[in-house]
Amino acid sequence: MSLILTFLGKGGVGRTTVAIAAAKRLASQGKRVLLAASDSELAFGLLLNAPLTPDPQELESNLQVLQFKTSLLLERNWEEVKKLEAQYLRTPLIKEVYGQELVVLPGMDKALELNAIREYDASSRYDVIVYDGSGDSTFLRMLGMPESLSWYSRRFGKLLKDSDLGRTVSPFLQPLISTIFNVSWTGDNLDQPTSKVTNILEQGKEALADPKRLAAYLVTTVDPAAIATARYLWGSAQQIGLTVNGVILNSATMTETFSADFSPLSVNAIPHCPPGDWQPLMDALPDFTQAPQVPKPIEFDIAARQVRLFLPGFDKKQVKLTQSGPEVTIEAGDQRRNIFLPPGLSGRxxxxxxxxxxxxxxSF
Incomplete structure (x- = not known):
C-alpha cells in the first residue's frame, strides 16, 4: 500500500507547485513516487516543463508522472463494466454502447480519478502517490464518498429488509441475484459486506481514517481570503474523517497570529523561487513520511458516554446537531456527517x- 498525499487550499495559492516539490523531495529520498494531476490542472505541464500523458511516464529517478484524462478513464472503466455484464448475463444489454460515445457528467471526473488512484495504490508499484486535485470542498466530498455511500447502503438496505416490500420481493429476487451475481442474497444478509463494491467502500473508509495512508496538508498564503478558505477546508476535512497533518505557508514569513489561526498544526513556510528552482522548496517542506500528533477528527469515550469531534474553522453558530433514529448527524458549513454509534452508545x-x-x- 502507498502513502497518498494531497493538498487543500484556495485556487492560486501554489498547491500544484507544492505537490511537484513534494514529489521531487520524496523521490530524492529513494521513495518510488507517482505524481498525478487532475485533468483540470492546466499549469501542471508548464511547471514541469515536460509533455504529459494519461499513463505514468518517468520524469526522473524514482519519479513517474501523469495527468489524468477523464474521457479516457471513462472509456476504460466502461469496458470493465461491459466485461462484468458479459460475465454474468447471457444476453448483455449494453454491449452496443461504446465508451467513446459517453459524455462526462458533473462530478464523474473526480470519481474516476480517485478510482484510478485506488488502482495505482493496489498495484504496489509506488511507495507514495502525490495527487494534485482541485483541493476544494467538492474534492473533500468526493474523498468522503465511501462513508456516504456506506451510510446509504446501510440505512436503505435495512429499510428494505424490514419493509413489507422487502419481505414480498425477496423470494423472487433471491434466486435471480444469486444466479447473476454469484452471491447468496436473502432478507437476512442484505446488509452484509458480500460485494466487491462494499469491499471497496470499506477499504476507502479505512484509508481515509488512517493518516499513515492518506495525508492532507493545507496550502495558503497570508491573503485573508486564502487563510479563511484554508481554515474552512480544515474543518470540512475533519467532517469527512480526514486528518489534516499540517500547513504549508507559501511565499511568506510565519507570524504568531498566523500560527495561532492554525494551532495545533505545525506550519512550514516555503520561499518564493524562480521557475524550475525546486531545491529550496524541497528543503523547506515537512517530512511527509511522519504522521504528526494532531487531534483526531472523532473520538468515542464509552465510559464517559461522550463523542468528541474536532471541528476547527467553525464556531458554534455554524454547527448543527440532530438525532433521528439510531444515528447522530453533524452539520458544519455545507458538510454533513452521520455518526454510527458504537456499542455502549448505540440506542442512547x-x-x-x-x-x-x-x-x-x-453527551449521551
Missing amino acids: TVTGAKFQQSYLII
Whole structure:
C-alpha cells in the first residue's frame, strides 16, 4: 500500500507547485513516487516543463508522472463494466454502447480519478502517490464518498429488509441475484459486506481514517481570503474523517497570529523561487513520511458516554446537531456527517452538547 498525499487550499495559492516539490523531495529520498494531476490542472505541464500523458511516464529517478484524462478513464472503466455484464448475463444489454460515445457528467471526473488512484495504490508499484486535485470542498466530498455511500447502503438496505416490500420481493429476487451475481442474497444478509463494491467502500473508509495512508496538508498564503478558505477546508476535512497533518505557508514569513489561526498544526513556510528552482522548496517542506500528533477528527469515550469531534474553522453558530433514529448527524458549513454509534452508545439519546475550543462534545 502507498502513502497518498494531497493538498487543500484556495485556487492560486501554489498547491500544484507544492505537490511537484513534494514529489521531487520524496523521490530524492529513494521513495518510488507517482505524481498525478487532475485533468483540470492546466499549469501542471508548464511547471514541469515536460509533455504529459494519461499513463505514468518517468520524469526522473524514482519519479513517474501523469495527468489524468477523464474521457479516457471513462472509456476504460466502461469496458470493465461491459466485461462484468458479459460475465454474468447471457444476453448483455449494453454491449452496443461504446465508451467513446459517453459524455462526462458533473462530478464523474473526480470519481474516476480517485478510482484510478485506488488502482495505482493496489498495484504496489509506488511507495507514495502525490495527487494534485482541485483541493476544494467538492474534492473533500468526493474523498468522503465511501462513508456516504456506506451510510446509504446501510440505512436503505435495512429499510428494505424490514419493509413489507422487502419481505414480498425477496423470494423472487433471491434466486435471480444469486444466479447473476454469484452471491447468496436473502432478507437476512442484505446488509452484509458480500460485494466487491462494499469491499471497496470499506477499504476507502479505512484509508481515509488512517493518516499513515492518506495525508492532507493545507496550502495558503497570508491573503485573508486564502487563510479563511484554508481554515474552512480544515474543518470540512475533519467532517469527512480526514486528518489534516499540517500547513504549508507559501511565499511568506510565519507570524504568531498566523500560527495561532492554525494551532495545533505545525506550519512550514516555503520561499518564493524562480521557475524550475525546486531545491529550496524541497528543503523547506515537512517530512511527509511522519504522521504528526494532531487531534483526531472523532473520538468515542464509552465510559464517559461522550463523542468528541474536532471541528476547527467553525464556531458554534455554524454547527448543527440532530438525532433521528439510531444515528447522530453533524452539520458544519455545507458538510454533513452521520455518526454510527458504537456499542455502549448505540440506542442512547443525546442528553447534551457543547462547543468548546473547536471541539463539539456530545453527551449521551
